[in-house]
Amino acid sequence: MAHTDSLFGKLTDFSAIIMKGSPNSSDRDAGFCSGSEAGDDLSIDNSRLEPCSPTNTSEDSIEVKVPPTSGRNKRKSTEPSKVVCREQETGPLKKRIRYNTSSSSESSFRPWDEIKRQQQQQIHNHRIHHEIPMPNPAEIFLRHPGVTTLHLSSIKREEDYIQDEPLALVAKKSVVKVEMQSPQKITSNDDDLSNGFTTSPTSNSSKRPPQRNYKNMTRERRIEANARERTRVHTISAAYETLRKSIPAYSNTQKLSKLSVLRVACSYILTLSRMAGEDYSHDNSEPSIAECSDSITKTIQTEGKIRKKKDE
DNA sequence: TAGGCCATCTGGTCCT
DNA sequence: AGGACCAGATGGCCTA
Numbered sequence A: 001m002a003h004t005d006s007l008f009g010k011l012t013d014f015s016a017i018i019m020k021g022s023p024n025s026s027d028r029d030a031g032f033c034s035g036s037e038a039g040d041d042l043s044i045d046n047s048r049l050e051p052c053s054p055t056n057t058s059e060d061s062i063e064v065k066v067p068p069t070s071g072r073n074k075r076k077s078t079e080p081s082k083v084v085c086r087e088q089e090t091g092p093l094k095k096r097i098r099y100n101t102s103s104s105s106e107s108s109f110r111p112w113d114e115i116k117r118q119q120q121q122q123i124h125n126h127r128i129h130h131e132i133p134m135p136n137p138a139e140i141f142l143r144h145p146g147v148t149t150l151h152l153s154s155i156k157r158e159e160d161y162i163q164d165e166p167l168a169l170v171a172k173k174s175v176v177k178v179e180m181q182s183p184q185k186i187t188s189n190d191d192d193l194s195n196g197f198t199t200s201p202t203s204n205s206s207k208r209p210p211q212r213n214y215k216n217m218t219r220e221r222r223i224e225a226n227a228r229e230r231t232r233v234h235t236i237s238a239a240y241e242t243l244r245k246s247i248p249a250y251s252n253t254q255k256l257s258k259l260s261v262l263r264v265a266c267s268y269i270l271t272l273s274r275m276a277g278e279d280y281s282h283d284n285s286e287p288s289i290a291e292c293s294d295s296i297t298k299t300i301q302t303e304g305k306i307r308k309k310k311d312e
Numbered sequence B: 001t002a003g004g005c006c007a008t009c010t011g012g013t014c015c016t
Numbered sequence C: 001a002g003g004a005c006c007a008g009a010t011g012g013c014c015t016a
Helices: A002-020 A112-130 A150-154 A168-181 A183-194 A219-245 A258-275 A289-303
Strands: none
Touching: A219 A258, A258 A289
8 A cells, every 4th residue: 555655646746747848848749738727737537537338439420411522532533432422312422520629528539429329310310211120230330431332231121232332342352362363253253343243134133142242251241240340449449548548648639649649658657667666668778767757758749749629 | 732540341360 | 150350441531
């Protein structure tokens, strides 16, 4: 217990050290110790560390209808888009929007908290309007709609529930692989590519076998796997967010990338270890606490980017 | 507008 | 066989 109290005191002192900043702290980050309330800086607010359940992280975007953009994206002009225009069915192309600080009380990118209810309502209304009886299992995890149009097929009728455009990318890659490995298999894939990976009209249209991709995986299983993958990645992102809130930063508005979070965390852990009389340095150099303080301050300065609040 | 960052999709691999 | 994990590809958003 005494050791714990001592460590806590050292932590308090360490916070004071960091709060003072380095002599050149104002060089790179003008927002250092400014632009936020007192206490935001470097204080590990446990109230912000409420667990972020993976099941609650399945929502990180909303669907917005936007007109087709013209070359805003750096790859849009040179590379084919996977998004197939289906305005007659669902309107213009859908794109992902980032839920940033201007629309969320949290400085970090945590859109799933606010958007989940809205998109659930959208899906619910869509089902009512189109008389869709059964939700697809993959829709349990409210998906990110921005990249492909998998979700469009997932809300179609059962009889149309065939692999149409979502695996176009797979088809391309399959062709490449087949060309390199076994050229005799090219023909079937070419057929799929020619009609947008829909069921070939020459195939037995009376009873359609489940469309399968390169890995002989059904579309339904692919969608479920995508949902699991999204959940997994969301869990990782939530863990990053928890870690980000557990490390010192200039303010809540400071945006740290995942890589920056890891770097600052490493520096922070090293500092704490030195305060506890341990040495977690990779080279066992036993740096002093002052050196650690400078190091972590420098790390934060290097990695930190003050995210400007648009509303201010 | 280029580049960074991130989310998503996808197929491959490994494990249970 | 199916799920977890991983890496590559892709595209959207944001900032300098």
